Amino acid sequence: MMEEAKHSEKDIAAQIIAGRTSGVAVEEKLSTSQRVLARVTDGIYRQPSSALRELIANAYDADATQVHIHTDAPRFDKIIVRDNGLGLKAEVLAHVIKNIGGSAKRTRDGIELGVTDSHDPLRSPGGRELIGKIGIGLFSVAQLTNHFQIITKVKGEKFRTVADIILHTYSEDHLAESEEKHEFQTGSVVIWSASAEDIEAQGTEIVLIDIKRSAKEILQSRELWLAVSANMQRAAEGEPPELDIEPPSYHIGGYAYTNGDHVEIPRKLPWDDSDKPSEKFHKLVDAMMNELGGRTKPQLKMVFDNYLQTVWSLSLAAPLDYIDGHPFSITGKDAMEVFLLSNETNGKAVPLLLKDSQTVSSAAGLTTENMKNSTPFAINIDGVQLCRPVKYKGLPESGHALKNPLLMIGKCYPDLSSVREEFRGGDLEFEAYLFWTPRVVPLDHAGVLIRIHEASGTLFEETFMKYQVSELTRLKQITAEIFVSKGLDGALNIDRESFNYAHPHYQIIQKWLHGALRQLATTQKRLAKQVRDHERETLVEVHKTVLQNAVEEEWVRIRGDEERPPDVQFVVKGDFGRVKGNTGLVFERERIFPAKTGAVRKTSTSAADEKKFEEQVRAVAAVLSAYGVFDEMTQEKQQELLRAIARIFAVEAA
Numbered sequence: 001m002m003e004e005a006k007h008s009e010k011d012i013a014a015q016i017i018a019g020r021t022s023g024v025a026v027e028e029k030l031s032t033s034q035r036v037l038a039r040v041t042d043g044i045y046r047q048p049s050s051a052l053r054e055l056i057a058n059a060y061d062a063d064a065t066q067v068h069i070h071t072d073a074p075r076f077d078k079i080i081v082r083d084n085g086l087g088l089k090a091e092v093l094a095h096v097i098k099n100i101g102g103s104a105k106r107t108r109d110g111i112e113l114g115v116t117d118s119h120d121p122l123r124s125p126g127g128r129e130l131i132g133k134i135g136i137g138l139f140s141v142a143q144l145t146n147h148f149q150i151i152t153k154v155k156g157e158k159f160r161t162v163a164d165i166i167l168h169t170y171s172e173d174h175l176a177e178s179e180e181k182h183e184f185q186t187g188s189v190v191i192w193s194a195s196a197e198d199i200e201a202q203g204t205e206i207v208l209i210d211i212k213r214s215a216k217e218i219l220q221s222r223e224l225w226l227a228v229s230a231n232m233q234r235a236a237e238g239e240p241p242e243l244d245i246e247p248p249s250y251h252i253g254g255y256a257y258t259n260g261d262h263v264e265i266p267r268k269l270p271w272d273d274s275d276k277p278s279e280k281f282h283k284l285v286d287a288m289m290n291e292l293g294g295r296t297k298p299q300l301k302m303v304f305d306n307y308l309q310t311v312w313s314l315s316l317a318a319p320l321d322y323i324d325g326h327p328f329s330i331t332g333k334d335a336m337e338v339f340l341l342s343n344e345t346n347g348k349a350v351p352l353l354l355k356d357s358q359t360v361s362s363a364a365g366l367t368t369e370n371m372k373n374s375t376p377f378a379i380n381i382d383g384v385q386l387c388r389p390v391k392y393k394g395l396p397e398s399g400h401a402l403k404n405p406l407l408m409i410g411k412c413y414p415d416l417s418s419v420r421e422e423f424r425g426g427d428l429e430f431e432a433y434l435f436w437t438p439r440v441v442p443l444d445h446a447g448v449l450i451r452i453h454e455a456s457g458t459l460f461e462e463t464f465m466k467y468q469v470s471e472l473t474r475l476k477q478i479t480a481e482i483f484v485s486k487g488l489d490g491a492l493n494i495d496r497e498s499f500n501y502a503h504p505h506y507q508i509i510q511k512w513l514h515g516a517l518r519q520l521a522t523t524q525k526r527l528a529k530q531v532r533d534h535e536r537e538t539l540v541e542v543h544k545t546v547l548q549n550a551v552e553e554e555w556v557r558i559r560g561d562e563e564r565p566p567d568v569q570f571v572v573k574g575d576f577g578r579v580k581g582n583t584g585l586v587f588e589r590e591r592i593f594p595a596k597t598g599a600v601r602k603t604s605t606s607a608a609d610e611k612k613f614e615e616q617v618r619a620v621a622a623v624l625s626a627y628g629v630f631d632e633m634t635q636e637k638q639q640e641l642l643r644a645i646a647r648i649f650a651v652e653a654a
């Protein structure tokens with residue numbers, strides 16, 4: 001079977017090459033030996049962005065430096081993804097159509113076909129860590145279309161090869177029939193070549209023809225505009241609108257239907273057509289950040305239509321630079337509070353002190369950034385140049401006690417030697433950050449995003465890998481990323497959007513993350529308390545000054561300004577004799593402020609409240625003395641009088 005497949009693969013490659021001179025096209029079945037893969041056309045991916053993400057991953061694996069995506073928005077009749085990578089040689093193309101679900105990447109076949117580095121099957125020829133491994137990513141386009149073309153050119157060749165592919169959708173009956181033949185046909189392909197002048201050019205263009213209606217409607221946000229139409233209709237009929245249906249702040253336009261007419265809603269984008277590609281993306285991110293002015297917790301779906309959301313999620317997931325730099329490249333100059341997480345069970349995060357020009361990476365000895373591919377990789381979608389839209393600096397302020405965000409850094413290279421080899425799933429190494437900020441923007445970023453090498457399938461996962469502690473408020477203030485440099489790959493499910501939770505690597509990361517969240521909570525609570533205590537102390541000082549001014553004014557009004565108000569002191573009983581005879585007034589602290597009896601003072605009073613109360617009683621004593629009330633009294637009587645007054649004011653209004 002295996003040999004047979006290899007043979008037919010070789011045969012197809014030979015036919016493709018022969019066709020270049022004979023002009024005869026090669027017609028073939030797309031086939032796979034596995035029933036489950038015959039169903040890729042049923043769509044294991046959820047979003048249109050999943051297919052685009054897979055095509056981008058393929059361009060990355062082929063050492064492309066540029067990917068251009070044309071979506072034909074807002075029509076979406078045809079989508080083109082073009083890269084300047086290595087292209088597919090005849091042999092590779094033959095392998096692809098005969099081995100759906102059997103990637104050559106990370107195998108000896110890959111080395112032979114030149115799909116991988118000639119020594120390391122885990123890397124691309126150019127040295128990138130490969131994203132692909134399963135061999136179905138290309139067919140994720142099934143979600144968007146049943147008809148697509150691969151137009152590819154290898155450097156040095158005088159030909160451009162075109163593979164025109166039709167994907168089939170099968171019924172269970174049909175699959176059962178094919179079962180006997182041990183071969184499932186998932187589609188058919190016709191391959192031909194055209195001569196090319198640009199011999200040195202290389203790259204691959206995936207053309208998705210006749211986008212399916214279901215996919216088009218998603219990209220056009222059709223459901224949204226129908227709901228908006230319904231609302232307009234209600235308004236036209238004088239009924240109140242449904243509150244939660246509003247067009248997003250930015251969109252590519254759409255149609256609304258009222259009273260049988262359809263009204264075009266003009267697009268509203270955060271950029272101008274004349275802006276540079278990277279400028280456009282910055283404006284997109286700024287638009288999101290600026291939403292904070294009007295909404296407390298902006299979410300992607302409130303701010304963007306499906307198209308812009310697709311752009312956003314692609315830029316998050318793809319192997320790209322961060323818009324403001326990697327969080328690990330934050331330096332001492334950025335004046336951020338940075339902590340290093342502990343990997344111990346009951347460990348505590350410790351401050352990570354950075355010198356001005358020192359990066360988090362060097363201070364914590366991280367390697368994630370060094371791993372980054374040195375060759376650039378850029379994605380342009382409809383004229384917008386993507387970056388990871390995650391910001392750490394210059395975030396909007398909020399009313400939270402802690403004004404500055406916290407950055408918690410972690411690295412974990414667990415020693416798995418005690419786990420039996422067959423259960424270990426290989427080595428595991430990862431680095432991570434947890435970023436706390438009063439308001440994560442957009443709220444969809446609250447959660448954890450796991451990247452294996454440079455790629456991620458899922459976006460931020462809001463339960464933090466099922467964190468069980470109910471800290472709803474705080475969890476909405478944390479955005480975290482885990483960068484896995486070794487392992488976890490085996491835990492990734494076929495859709496690359498979910499994990500096998502039972503995999504040991506998944507469980508180790510989960511446990512580590514939960515420990516990190518605990519440390520973050522402890523640190524954040526402690527810092528917030530410090531801030532609040534400090535604020536309270538300041539308030540006590542202000543309160544004291546205001547009282548002193550009031551006393552001074554009263555004193556001057558009654559006594560004139562020849563004499564200063566007396567010093568009023570509260571001392572412990574033992575010291576009473578020592579200060580007696582001073583010019584000021586001296587009271588015994590325990591008598592004026594008896595230990596809390598509960599009946600008098602609320603038990604919950606803070607030290608700050610106690611202080612303020614003391615200052616008020618001090619002011620009363622000074623005012624009484626201005627009127628000469630104490631003049632004829634014995635010390636004992638003076639004590640009695642102030643005690644009684646203090647007692648009355650100590651009773652809190654219910």
Ligand SMILES: Nc1ncnc2c1ncn2[C@@H]1O[C@H](COP(=O)(O)OP(=O)(O)O)[C@@H](O)[C@H]1O
Pocket residue numbers: 054058059061062083085086087088092096103104105115131132133134135136137138139204
């Ligand atoms: N843009 C591309 N440039 C070069 N080769 C590609 C490209 N897209 C796909 N391929 C080839 O097609 C194969 C199948 O792709 P895919 O189905 O995504 O599986 P995988 O990436 O897991 O190998 C890849 O291994 C690669 O050889």
Ligand SMILES: [Mg+2]
Pocket residue numbers: 054057058131132133135136137138
């Ligand atoms: Mg792939």
